[in-house]
Amino acid sequence: MAPQTGSTEKEAKPISAFPQHLTWEEIKIHNGRGQSQQQWLVIDRNVYDVSTFSKLHPGGSRVISHYAGQDATDAFVAFHSDKALVRKYLKSLLIGELAPDQPSFESNKKKSLLEDFRELRCTIEKMGLLKPSYTFFFMIFLHLLVLDIASWLMIWYFGISLVPFLVGMAFFTTAQIQMGWFQHDLGHCSVFRKPKWNRLLQIIVINVLKGLPASWWNHLHNQHHAKPNCFRKDPDLNMHPLLFSLGKTLSVELGKKKKKFMPYNYQHKYFILLAPLALVPFFQLSIFYFAIKRKKWLLHATCNVNQSLFNDWFTGHLNFQIEHHLFPTMPRHNYWKAAPLVKALCDKHGIEYKSKTLLGAFVDILHSLKESGEHWLEAYLHG
Known part of the structure; x- marks a missing residue:
């Protein structure tokens, strides 16, 4: 079926139907429990809806569901060696991003500790310690x-x-x-x-x-x-x-x-x-x-x-x-x-x-x- 006249690629993206900027309060509600059965999670400030994808997740549905309503950045980095490949699948799940006034970390996390840990991981990758013998x-x-x-x-x-x-x-x-x-x-x-x-x-x-x-x-x-x-x-x-x-x-x-x-x-x-x-x-x-x-x-x-x-x-x-x-x-x-x-x-x-x-x-x-x-x-x- 031919596309309608005047339609654009931007209008065809599913993200246009969702708010661009989200708060942590909105994200925490979508934890797969309670009134909302949707499962949202955050990776590098981007918000993804994994409600349907969790059942297809190669690592198991519960692994990804455990992070519903939370920041899954460090878990994502730790579990996936080929991140470029995985990010291709994430594109279709993207629904928005954290609002500019929202912190990158949840309130119960120590910012300086997480930042130093992520810097340590970059150092370890540069040293080649993730490569097997x-x-x-x-x-x-x-x-x-x-x-x-x-x-x-x-x-x-x-x-x-x-x-x-x-x-x-x-x-x-x-x-x-x-x-x-x-x-x-x-x-x-x-x-x-x-x-x-x-x-x-x-x-x-x-x-x-x-x-x-x-x-x-x-x-x-x-x-x-x-x-x-x-x-x-x-x-x-x-x-x-x-x-x-x-x-x-x-x-x-x-x-x-x-x-x-x-x-x-x-x-x-x-x-x-x-x-x-x-x-x-x-x-x-x-x-x-x-x-x-x-x-x-x-x-x-x-x-x-x-x-x-x-x-x-x-x-x-x-x-x-x-x-x-x-x-x-x-x-x-x-x-x-x-x-x-x-x-x-x-x-x-x-x-x-x-x-x-x-x-x-x-x-x-x-x-x-x-x-x-x-x-x-x-x-x-x-x-």
Whole structure:
């Protein structure tokens, strides 16, 4: 059908039907809840309507929906390596921009901290710390295959008597844990520069070698990184009765409600999350200690596990928990290079940069489990 006489390209754009300038108050209303079911979010002062697109979002609908009514700039930058490609899809979703009198940041964010963080990310990109080493990841993949094959050869050659069985189990368990770390790298698209190659190899590692669906893991883990430690938004917290210890405040609240989950209480500035991610034979354990203040996308405080060749290998380099959550697509072999820069940023803004021994972190978990369990039980019985 031919266009009507007098129509212009500008009139054909959907943005003309929406207000050009928007305020934060207007944006916060469109969070997908309440009377308005629309989902708006802000990226670099531009406002986008993702109500329909969220269902088609490659990273999962919930990831993008979690930022409805909020500024998603830092999350957008952190999750997307090929930003030029993604921005092509954003053009059709653009509905306006922040009014000139509106600040670029939400009122609950510290402007100087976010500006310094974004400058730090530019520095890290210029240093090439987001580029993977193919040799490093080839050796990682090779060694986990060797361990896996050795476990089966041990049983095949020596039989199923006690000693061969235990040795084979040790090889197999170690291989499975290392596969988990490697597929974690692939899920964050930090092994190859092209996302499709990361996805393909991830399917081979987690689907074929581990027997778990990659789509399920990505759906949950993307949400975890988008909203770490936020109830109802971070799926990792949904499993906290089995894996997590929540500290005194939340343990008491949880005990009083006698529920598996509880809504996030905005009055509590801090909570403790102590989680052993993998408890397997021979104490192959990865430990992460969090004390996170709820500041969208920037950790107020957290704790690494000290660096060593063993700790790096043992935890899949996730002993650099601070750096990993700030730069989720960074290849793991570059965390140690980024750590001094992150520490300098923390020192500048008075944020404590903690790092503990592997044993010390494990002891913290045991103490926290005991303390939180006592608080929960007391609140459950007498709250």
